[in-house]
Amino acid sequence: MSMARLSTFGRWLSCSLLLAGAGIASPPADGFPPQASSSEELLTLPGEIGKPGGRLIVSLRAEPKTLNPLTAADAPSQEVILGAMQADLVHINRATQLTEPALAKSWRVSPDGLQYTLTLRKGLRFSDGQPFDANDLLFTFRVYLDENVHATQRDQLIVGGKPITVRKLDEQTVVFQLAKTYGAGERLFDGLAILPRHLLEKPYSEGKLAQTWTLATPANQWAGLGPFRLKEYVPGQKLVLERNPYYWKKDTKGNRLPYLDEVVFLFVSNADAQVLRFQSGETDLISRLGAENFSVLSRQQKGYSMSDAGPGLEYNFLFFNLNEPGEKTSPDLARKMKWFHETKFRQAISQAIDREAIVRLVYQGRGAALWGPVTPGNHRWGDASIPHPPRSLEKARALLKEAGFTWTTAPDGRPTLVDSDSKPVEFSILTSSTNADRTKMATLIQDDLKQLGIPAQVVPTEFRSLLDRVTQTREYEACVLGLVSFDADPTAETNVWLSSGGRHLWNPSQAHPATAWEAEIDKLMEQQLVAPSFEPRKKLFDRVQEILAENQPMIFLASPDILAGAKNSIGNFHPAVLEPYVLWNVEQLYFKDASGNARP
Amino acid sequence: MMHRGGWKRWLIALAVLHGIIGCAGFFAPYDPAEQDRERPYLPPMKIRMVDTAGHFHFRPFFYGVHLGDGTFDQFEESTDQVVPLQFLVSGARYRLLGLMPCQKHLFGAPASRIYLLGSDAYGRDQLSRILYGGQISLLSGLLGAGLTLFFGLLIGAAAGFFGGWKDGLLMRVAELFMALPWLYLLLALRAFLPLSVSPLRAFFLIIVVIGAVGWARPARLVRGVVLSAKERDYVRAARGFGAKNGYLLRRHILPETSSVILTQAAILVPQFVLAEMTLSFLGLGVPEPVPTWGSLLASLQQYSVLVSYWWMYLPALAIVPFFLGYLGLASALQQDASTGKIEKAASGVRQ
Numbered sequence: 001m002s003m004a005r006l007s008t009f010g011r012w013l014s015c016s017l018l019l020a021g022a023g024i025a026s027p028p029a030d031g032f033p034p035q036a037s038s039s040e041e042l043l044t045l046p047g048e049i050g051k052p053g054g055r056l057i058v059s060l061r062a063e064p065k066t067l068n069p070l071t072a073a074d075a076p077s078q079e080v081i082l083g084a085m086q087a088d089l090v091h092i093n094r095a096t097q098l099t100e101p102a103l104a105k106s107w108r109v110s111p112d113g114l115q116y117t118l119t120l121r122k123g124l125r126f127s128d129g130q131p132f133d134a135n136d137l138l139f140t141f142r143v144y145l146d147e148n149v150h151a152t153q154r155d156q157l158i159v160g161g162k163p164i165t166v167r168k169l170d171e172q173t174v175v176f177q178l179a180k181t182y183g184a185g186e187r188l189f190d191g192l193a194i195l196p197r198h199l200l201e202k203p204y205s206e207g208k209l210a211q212t213w214t215l216a217t218p219a220n221q222w223a224g225l226g227p228f229r230l231k232e233y234v235p236g237q238k239l240v241l242e243r244n245p246y247y248w249k250k251d252t253k254g255n256r257l258p259y260l261d262e263v264v265f266l267f268v269s270n271a272d273a274q275v276l277r278f279q280s281g282e283t284d285l286i287s288r289l290g291a292e293n294f295s296v297l298s299r300q301q302k303g304y305s306m307s308d309a310g311p312g313l314e315y316n317f318l319f320f321n322l323n324e325p326g327e328k329t330s331p332d333l334a335r336k337m338k339w340f341h342e343t344k345f346r347q348a349i350s351q352a353i354d355r356e357a358i359v360r361l362v363y364q365g366r367g368a369a370l371w372g373p374v375t376p377g378n379h380r381w382g383d384a385s386i387p388h389p390p391r392s393l394e395k396a397r398a399l400l401k402e403a404g405f406t407w408t409t410a411p412d413g414r415p416t417l418v419d420s421d422s423k424p425v426e427f428s429i430l431t432s433s434t435n436a437d438r439t440k441m442a443t444l445i446q447d448d449l450k451q452l453g454i455p456a457q458v459v460p461t462e463f464r465s466l467l468d469r470v471t472q473t474r475e476y477e478a479c480v481l482g483l484v485s486f487d488a489d490p491t492a493e494t495n496v497w498l499s500s501g502g503r504h505l506w507n508p509s510q511a512h513p514a515t516a517w518e519a520e521i522d523k524l525m526e527q528q529l530v531a532p533s534f535e536p537r538k539k540l541f542d543r544v545q546e547i548l549a550e551n552q553p554m555i556f557l558a559s560p561d562i563l564a565g566a567k568n569s570i571g572n573f574h575p576a577v578l579e580p581y582v583l584w585n586v587e588q589l590y591f592k593d594a595s596g597n598a599r600p
Numbered sequence: 601m602m603h604r605g606g607w608k609r610w611l612i613a614l615a616v617l618h619g620i621i622g623c624a625g626f627f628a629p630y631d632p633a634e635q636d637r638e639r640p641y642l643p644p645m646k647i648r649m650v651d652t653a654g655h656f657h658f659r660p661f662f663y664g665v666h667l668g669d670g671t672f673d674q675f676e677e678s679t680d681q682v683v684p685l686q687f688l689v690s691g692a693r694y695r696l697l698g699l700m701p702c703q704k705h706l707f708g709a710p711a712s713r714i715y716l717l718g719s720d721a722y723g724r725d726q727l728s729r730i731l732y733g734g735q736i737s738l739l740s741g742l743l744g745a746g747l748t749l750f751f752g753l754l755i756g757a758a759a760g761f762f763g764g765w766k767d768g769l770l771m772r773v774a775e776l777f778m779a780l781p782w783l784y785l786l787l788a789l790r791a792f793l794p795l796s797v798s799p800l801r802a803f804f805l806i807i808v809v810i811g812a813v814g815w816a817r818p819a820r821l822v823r824g825v826v827l828s829a830k831e832r833d834y835v836r837a838a839r840g841f842g843a844k845n846g847y848l849l850r851r852h853i854l855p856e857t858s859s860v861i862l863t864q865a866a867i868l869v870p871q872f873v874l875a876e877m878t879l880s881f882l883g884l885g886v887p888e889p890v891p892t893w894g895s896l897l898a899s900l901q902q903y904s905v906l907v908s909y910w911w912m913y914l915p916a917l918a919i920v921p922f923f924l925g926y927l928g929l930a931s932a933l934q935q936d937a938s939t940g941k942i943e944k945a946a947s948g949v950r951q
Contacts, residue, residue: 440721
């Protein structure tokens with residue numbers, strides 16, 4: 001199944017990632033870009049007509065570890081590769097969230113949903129001028145599926161327990177054969193970079209593929225199909241990409257894209273430092289902004305403008321430890337787990353949480369309160385019938401009373417919630433110490449719960465040890481976390497909702513579903529995966545959302561807006577709520593005036 | 601030159617300052633954990649005597665505030681809403697000095713809420729948090745210094761008095777303690793602690809850690825004094841008369857260390873307050889929502905807070921009078937001790 005995309009750590013941080021791959025190329029020997037010939041089947045992009053030239057400078061949180069799409073597991077590598085150097089067969093448009101043709105100009109799905117026939121564009125060239133055809137594609141998928149290569153994409157290409165097979169019909173046509181229908185369909189191909197056979201076949205046959213294409217690779221050893229290609233890498237400072245003169249997209253006037261001459265990624269590890277660089281004009285774009293920094297920048301707009309793209313796909317939630325107490329579980333935790341397993345207890349907590357306050361105080365109003373995992377940023381999959389009950393302490397108290405909880409008066413005169421054994425109800429809430437937003441949410445929840453007579457402790461913990469507690473030792477009581485989907489399609493979340501999934505956070509990797517409702521979710525998720533079209537899939541996933549809302553294994557809190565900024569001189573700047581937020585249309589970005597070039 | 605007894609003035613000043621912090625419940629208008637979600641990052645309110653129409657009010661007052669439309673932290677004064685400031689009002693319950701249940705506060709405004717020093721990200725009153733935060737910071741400073749000096753005195757005196765291999769061993773351990781990278785050890789320690797450490801336990805843990813870390817330096821100072829004291833003629837004479845070790849230490853040697861100990865105490869207390877602040881700043885301190893000076897300053901780690909909300913710096917200012925007080929006391933004590941010595945020596949000559 002194609003769930004392994006979720007298993008990367010990056011998803012967990014507010015900085016999530018998409019997997020993608022790319023090739024990067026050397027400059028052509030002759031040095032001038034070839035004219036678009038009639039034999040090339042270029043893709044025409046609608047949009048503002050831009051001016052050629054200019055150097056775009058953006059900050060990157062960390063130095064990419066590699067430029068090899070096969071081994072890129074860290075977010076910065078994927079951002080660079082996906083954002084600027086990569087091209088896939090079918091692409092998910094980050095603005096519309098729908099698939100559209102890329103290297104494949106069209107595709108056909110067989111009626112049983114098992115066969116995808118893709119027709120490739122004719123006459124395309126890699127960034128080093130070498131032609132691209134079906135053989136490169138066959139080579140790419142052979143490499144991806146080769147167990148000895150350990151490509152990060154491999155798990156994604158195993159559908160229904162069997163690897164996808166690829167077969168060439170002619171130089172322009174390939175057929176993909178799946179063992180089982182795949183609900184998200186051609187979305188499968190998004191982010192799968194097509195590799196140049198002429199450069200990588202030799203290292204592959206020598207078994208050195210994983211070691212190639214590091215950052216130290218000379219630019220002429222590179223080739224890719226993305227809008228930009230490698231020019232220069234300065235360790236610890238920057239990565240410079242230059243225009244790919246053979247890129248296969250053009251604007252409506254027939255000008256070959258991209259417009260920009262160069263894209264420079266500066267390595268700026270600190271979010272505040274990125275803000276300062278942007279503020280001083282050193283960088284042209286900024287994304288992944290927190291609401292506080294966004295408002296700082298908005299207050300003193302000089303030559304740049306800020307934009308709020310609305311809620312993204314990140315959802316934050318509180319969840320309780322719903323594992324079954326085992327032998328190693330401490331008696332104290334086992335006692336508390338009894339409360340957590342009580343559905344009415346979780347519903348009461350959900351009722352008591354002031355989500356509007358979270359949106360206002362944590363995101364300064366730039367976010368959306370959530371009652372389910374599908375954020376308003378996801379255009380197609382939200383279930384409108386899910387109730388959005390406002391905060392109500394009375395209802396919360398009534399639910400707790402029904403579940404057998406009562407209140408006593410503590411020595412200091414405050415009412416305290418006690419369970420049926422007259423033991424006081426209290427628990428700790430884990431948060432990641434590096435994520436100020438979630439710690440803030442937990443502090444607000446702490447105050448909400450105090451009004452129910454529940455003293456809660458907020459415990460900011462180092463992220464790795466938090467994850468270890470949640471998925472391995474399972475010694476925790478409650479936790480606030482967030483997840484970011486890389487795609488709007490629920491298939492991307494399979495690993496979270498299936499009871500056997502490793503990211504089924506409240507009780508991960510179950511052998512058998514622990515509850516009837518988890519079993520039902522399992523069944524629905526499997527059905528939606530093989531359902532033939534959107535409508536039945538949507539219905540099935542709506543039911544999943546309803547079960548989640550009813551049982552509250554995750555108490556959904558809020559989703560932050562995607563906030564970004566750009567210099568006023570940048571044209572075609574349209575931040576999207578899917579990653580890469582601002583560079584998804586990098587081939588169309590351009591400088592409206594010459595000032596972009598004039599920078600020292 | 602300052603005359604003898606200058607330290608008394610410093611001591612009085614410090615006593616007053618500590619009294620204010622000790623009675624934080626009375627001086628603070630609100631409970632430090634109480635959130636006012638409608639007023640996050642509210643700037644300090646202006647106390648007025650004259651209203652916008654130019655009328656003089658005998659009772660100080662302030663204008664009510666509300667959030668500007670569609671903004672997060674832009675507040676507007678409602679000039680039609682005059683809220684008089686009242687003194688000795690009833691409000692949140694607290695325990696005076698941790699003992700007496702009480703409800704009276706020095707000032708307040710029952711009709712609305714008053715934020716003399718603004719509010720933080722959760723709309724909690726910054727003044728109340730500074731006052732209550734001082735309780736934990738100062739107490740951990742005092743207790744930490746006490747603990748350190750106790751161990752320092754014990755180990756230093758033992759090393760100096762017994763000498764030989766015991767001295768060597770103790771001093772090597774002291775050097776080891778000075779060489780340890782404590783901050784990293786503390787970070788590691790936090791990872792092993794049980795998850796839900798209640799604020800009270802966390803507080804005591806901090807004190808123990810702070811106290812355990814610092815004993816090496818005073819121990820070395822004490823050892824030096826003891827080493828020279830035990831060779832004095834009167835000590836040897838007493839020993840010649842058959843005095844036991846315990847008697848010698850109690851009667852002749854430890855009194856010699858008193859000036860070192862007192863001066864050290866006055867220097868160590870602010871140092872340990874600072875240490876507590878560092879730990880809390882790094883998130884190793886007392887958990888939310890209990891305030892300490894360190895955790896109050898921790899929000900300044902964010903650039904946006906740093907440039908947007910100047911009143912978040914105020915907790916840093918709160919420390920200044922305490923530091924001046926303690927350091928002034930330390931230098932007065934030192935001066936006192938040295939003049940005392942001279943006088944003693946002079947009177948010895950006269951005799």
